[in-house]
Structure formats: structure tokens, C-alpha cells
Amino acid sequence: MPSVCLCLTHVLGLCLGLLCLLFVTLWSAHWRGGFSWDGSALQFNWHPVLMVSGLLVLYGYAAVVYRLPFTWSQKKRVWKLVHAGLMFLALVLSVLGLCAVFDFHRFIHVPHLYSIHSWVGISAVVLFAVQWALGLAGFLLPCSPLWIRSSLKPVHSWIGKAILILSVTACISALKYPTHYSTMTFFIFFKDSLPAEAKFVNSLGLLIVAFGLVTFGILSNEKWQRFELPGSITHK
Amino acid sequence: MPSVCLCLTHVLGLCLGLLCLLFVTLWSAHWRGGFSWDGSALQFNWHPVLMVSGLLVLYGYAAVVYRLPFTWSQKKRVWKLVHAGLMFLALVLSVLGLCAVFDFHRFIHVPHLYSIHSWVGISAVVLFAVQWALGLAGFLLPCSPLWIRSSLKPVHSWIGKAILILSVTACISALKYPTHYSTMTFFIFFKDSLPAEAKFVNSLGLLIVAFGLVTFGILSNEKWQRFELPGSITHK
Numbered sequence: 065m066p067s068v069c070l071c072l073t074h075v076l077g078l079c080l081g082l083l084c085l086l087f088v089t090l091w092s093a094h095w096r097g098g099f100s101w102d103g104s105a106l107q108f109n110w111h112p113v114l115m116v117s118g119l120l121v122l123y124g125y126a127a128v129v130y131r132l133p134f135t136w137s138q139k140k141r142v143w144k145l146v147h148a149g150l151m152f153l154a155l156v157l158s159v160l161g162l163c164a165v166f167d168f169h170r171f172i173h174v175p176h177l178y179s180i181h182s183w184v185g186i187s188a189v190v191l192f193a194v195q196w197a198l199g200l201a202g203f204l205l206p207c208s209p210l211w212i213r214s215s216l217k218p219v220h221s222w223i224g225k226a227i228l229i230l231s232v233t234a235c236i237s238a239l240k241y242p243t244h245y246s247t248m249t250f251f252i253f254f255k256d257s258l259p260a261e262a263k264f265v266n267s268l269g270l271l272i273v274a275f276g277l278v279t280f281g282i283l284s285n286e287k288w289q290r291f292e293l294p295g296s297i298t299h300k
Numbered sequence: 301m302p303s304v305c306l307c308l309t310h311v312l313g314l315c316l317g318l319l320c321l322l323f324v325t326l327w328s329a330h331w332r333g334g335f336s337w338d339g340s341a342l343q344f345n346w347h348p349v350l351m352v353s354g355l356l357v358l359y360g361y362a363a364v365v366y367r368l369p370f371t372w373s374q375k376k377r378v379w380k381l382v383h384a385g386l387m388f389l390a391l392v393l394s395v396l397g398l399c400a401v402f403d404f405h406r407f408i409h410v411p412h413l414y415s416i417h418s419w420v421g422i423s424a425v426v427l428f429a430v431q432w433a434l435g436l437a438g439f440l441l442p443c444s445p446l447w448i449r450s451s452l453k454p455v456h457s458w459i460g461k462a463i464l465i466l467s468v469t470a471c472i473s474a475l476k477y478p479t480h481y482s483t484m485t486f487f488i489f490f491k492d493s494l495p496a497e498a499k500f501v502n503s504l505g506l507l508i509v510a511f512g513l514v515t516f517g518i519l520s521n522e523k524w525q526r527f528e529l530p531g532s533i534t535h536k
Contacts, residue, residue: 178494180475180505187509222520226513229465233509237473239416258414269416273423273469277462284458284520 070133070288073278077128080275081121087268088116095261101164103171110164112238118157119188119231120272124279126150127224130290131282140290148204151196158189181237188230195223225283232276239269306369306524309514313364316511317357323504324352331497337400339407346400348474354393355424355467356508360515362386363460366526367518376526384440387432394425417473424466431459461519468512475505 092099092109099113100106129135129147169176177186202208202216258266282288328335328345335349336342365371365383405412413422438444438452494502518524 175494178498180472180502183502183506184472184509218521222517225520226516229468229513229516230509232465233469233472236416236420236469237475239473240476258411262414266416266419270419273420273466277465280462280465281458284461285454286522 067133067288070131070282070285073282074128074132077124077275077278077282080271080278081124084116084121084268084271084275085113087264087271088112091261091264091268095264101167103167105168107164107171108168111161111168114157114161114164115185116235116272118154118161119185119192120235120275122150122154122157123192123231124228124275126154127228128279128282131288136290144204148196148200151192151199155189155192155196158192162186162189179237181234184230184237185234188227188234191223191230192227195220195227221283225280228276228280228283232272235272236269239265239272303369303524306367306518306521309518310364310368313360313511313514313518316507316514317360320352320357320504320507320511321349323500323507324348327497327500327504331500337403339403341404343400343407344404347397347404350393350397350400351421351474352471352508354390354397355421355428356471356511358386358390358393359428359467360464360511362390363464364515364518367524372526380440384432384436387435391425391428391432394428398422398425415473417470420466420473421470424463424470427459427466428463431456431463457519461516464512464516464519468508471508472505475501475508 092113096109097106099109101110126147129143129150130140135143166176177183198216199220202212202220328349332345333342335345337346362383365379365386366376371379402412413419434452435456438448438456
């Protein structure tokens with residue numbers, strides 16, 4: 065019988081993920097002027113929304129599909145395809161998110177990849193792409209030998225968690241408010257109270273961290289793994 | 301026989317931790333003007349050094365002591381004391397690091413805890429303090445019952461990893477260069493090439509992420525656990 069605690073943790077993760085999407089969309093739409101795809105700051109606004117949607121929330125949801133108790137009685141191959149499909153969608157959203165910020169940089173003539181946020185973020189996306197391709201080759205292609213599957217599984221699982229950590233780190237390192245004031249200007253104007261936008265952005269940050277930790281918690285608990293007999297890794 | 305791979309991973313983690321300490325100290329000493337304890341920016345410079353030393357590197361070293369192969373043949377109680385002692389030192393350094401930044405804020409009359417960096421960082425330190433106190437009460441006091449020890453162990457292990465993730469996230473979210481220019485000023489002056497300090501700070505960021513992931517890797521591999529018979533949790 066699936067643990068009630070696991071089900072409640074899944075519901076918590078689902079809600080936190082949806083709240084992350086709501087908050088990041090509201091931030092771009094309400095405080096940052098909305099969306100466009102013309103190279104301007106309005107195109108940049110797609111960047112946080114697409115990265116949080118793809119590299120964090122959808123990635124997190126896709127990572128835990130094998131730990132949904134109702135899937136344990138069903139064929140694993142179906143859920144492998146769901147896992148790979150959701151991960152592919154997450155990767156596409158992440159790449160679109162990168163296009164949004166690269167186009168914006170070209171539009172205002174500033175260099176790409178200058179901050180630690182960008183270095184960590186691009187590492188996460190590159191690792192994600194490599195992980196997806198290796199996962200496809202190792203676990204879904206019928207020709208991959210069983211010994212490769214069993215050797216790759218712990219590595220795949222460990223890199224998957226590492227990508228989640230990189231993703232949370234990249235998101236949080238990007239949440240700087242205000243984006244267009246220097247630190248000193250900020251203090252001169254706002255020293256007595258934090259503006260509503262800053263509180264909102266910080267709350268988004270806490271939601272992102274909470275979502276990451278809950279997802280990581282589901283993945284880390286050995287008792288919440290899909291039950292498999294030792295040596296039962298097959299092509300099915 | 302301890303795995304060669306585990307030993308090499310320990311050496312890698314040790315080197316990355318030392319490099320983190322070297323880089324953060326050089327950053328504060330060379331680019332940010334050195335150290336003092338007078339409320340000025342020179343007191344602030346202790347903040348990154350103490351937080352990276354305590355909340356990241358020493359914390360990480362203390363977290364993996366049970367996974368050092370040469371300790372497996374020795375009494376666990378000795379290594380419990382080493383683990384608790386190193387963690388206490390890490391906590392003291394972290395609290396001193398917080399004092400450095402709070403004093404600086406008072407000196408220049410700006411509010412505390414305004415950024416997502418500070419929210420994540422303070423959460424990490426509070427969770428660390430609670431974890432240390434619960435660990436002491438649960439695992440070191442002779443009066444704690446065995447059923448509490450066995451129930452607490454997975455929670456202690458999971459919260460320990462969560463603190464490491466929060467710590468890496470807090471460190472990376474703090475590494476903003478330049479600290480006293482606005483983003484736009486930065487681009488006007490440096491649009492064609494990244495200044496040496498920015499490259500140095502970004503490299504420190506990559507070292508911090510790499511140290512976090514290697515430590516996390518050592519903690520996550522089940523095969524690298526200290527061997528214990530099922531139900532063998534004792535007061536020794």
C-alpha cells in the first residue's frame with residue numbers, strides 16, 4: 065500500500081510547482097511589463113518564465129513520475145515514455161528560455177554569459193541535454209545491452225539530482241531585485257521598507273527552493289522507489 | 301576493501317574545498333581591500349570568507365567523515381564526536397559570518413535580510429543550528445532511546461543534504477559582480493570584455509558548485525556508506 069506520506073509529499077510538490085509558475089508569470093506580466101518576442105526587455109521576460117517552467121517545474125515533475133504510487137502496478141515502459149516525453153518538453157522550454165535571453169543581449173549589444181548565474185544555468189542545460197540523450201540511448205533503445213542499463217541507472221539518477229540542484233541554484237542566483245538599480249541607489253530609496261516587488265520576488269525564491277527540496281526529498285527516500293526485484297532491469 | 305573511486309572522490313572534494321577557501325580569501329583580501337572588524341566594508345569582507353569556510357567547506361568535510369574508508373574499522377563513537385565537533389566549529393564560523401554582515405548593515409544604516417540571498421542563507425543557518433541540537437540530543441546523549449536514533453537517522457541525513465543545497469544556493473546567489481555598480485553601468489564600462497575580478501568571482505562560483513556536487517555525490521552513493529548490520533544502531 066503506498067505510503068500516505070508519499071502521496072501528501074507529491075501533492076505538496078505539485079502545489080509548490082504550480083505556485084512557482086504562477087508567481088514567475090505574475091512577476092513578468094505585472095511588474096516587468098508583459099511579454100513580446102522582438103528582442104526587447106519584453107522578450108527577456110520570457111526567460112524567467114520559460115526557465116522556471118522547463119528547467120525547474122516540469123523537470124521536477126518528470127523526475128518523480130516513477131515514484132507516483134498508482135504507476136507501480138502498470139508497465140514500466142509506458143512510464144519510461146512519459147518520463148522521456150516530459151523531460152523532452154522541459155528541455156525544449158529551457159532552450160527557448162535561453163533563446164529569449166540571448167536575443168535580448170544581441171538587441172541591447174551586451175555580451176552573453178557574463179555572470180555566475182549564466183555559467184551555472186548553461187551548465188545545467190548542457191548537462192540536461194547530455195543526460196536526456198544518454199537516457200534515450202541507454203534506457204529506451206531496444207538494442208542497448210542490459211549491463212549498460214544497470215551500470216547507467218545509478219549515474220543517471222545521480223546526474224538527475226545534480227541537474228535539479230544546479231537548476232535551483234541558477235534560479236535563485238537570478239532573482240536580484242531591483243534589476244536596474246545599483247545596490248546603493250536601492251538603499252537610498254528603499255532603506256526603510258522593502259518594496260512590494262522585492263517581497264514578491266523573494267517569495268518566488270522561497271517557493272523555488274521549497275519545490276526543489278520537496279522534489280529532492282521524494283527522489284532521495286529509498287522506501288519510495290518503484291519496487292523492482294534485484295536484477296530485474298529489462299527491456300520492457 | 302574501500303573503493304579506489306571513493307578515495308579519489310574524497311581527495312577531489314578536499315582539493316575543491318581548499319580551492320574555495322583560497323579563492324574567497326583572495327577575493328576579499330586582494331580585490332575588496334582586506335579585513336577589519338570595525339563595522340566598515342572591511343568587516344563585511346569577513347562575511348563571504350566565514351560563510352564559505354563554515355557553512356560550506358567545513359560543513360561538507362564534517363558531513364562526509366563517516367564515509368572515509370579508514371574510519372570504518374574504528375569505533376563509531378569517536379567519529380560521532382569528530383562529526384559533531386567539526387559541525388559545531390562550522391556553526392560557530394557561520395554565526396560569526398552573520399555577525400560580520402549584520403554589523404556592517406548597522407554601520408551603514410541599511411536593513412537586514414532584504415534579498416533572497418539573505419533569506420536562503422538565514423534559513424540554512426537556522427536549519428543547521430536545529431539539526432546540530434537535535435543531532436546532539438538524539439545521537440550523542442546516552443539517555444536517548446534506540447528507537448529515536450533509528451527514526452531520526454534518515455531525517456538527519458536528508459536535512460543534512462538539504463542544508464548543503466541551501467548553502468550552495470546562498471553562496472552562488474551572493475556572487476554578484478560588480479557589487480557597487482548597477483547592471484547598466486557595468487555594461488557601459490565593460491561591455492566588450494569581462495574584468496579580471498568578475499572572471500575570478502565566477503570561477504569561485506564554479507568551485508563552490510563543484511564542491512557541493514562532489515560532497516553530495518559522496519553522501520548519495522549507498523555503496524559508500526559505513527557498513528552496519530541491520531538494527532545495529534547502538535549507543536556506542
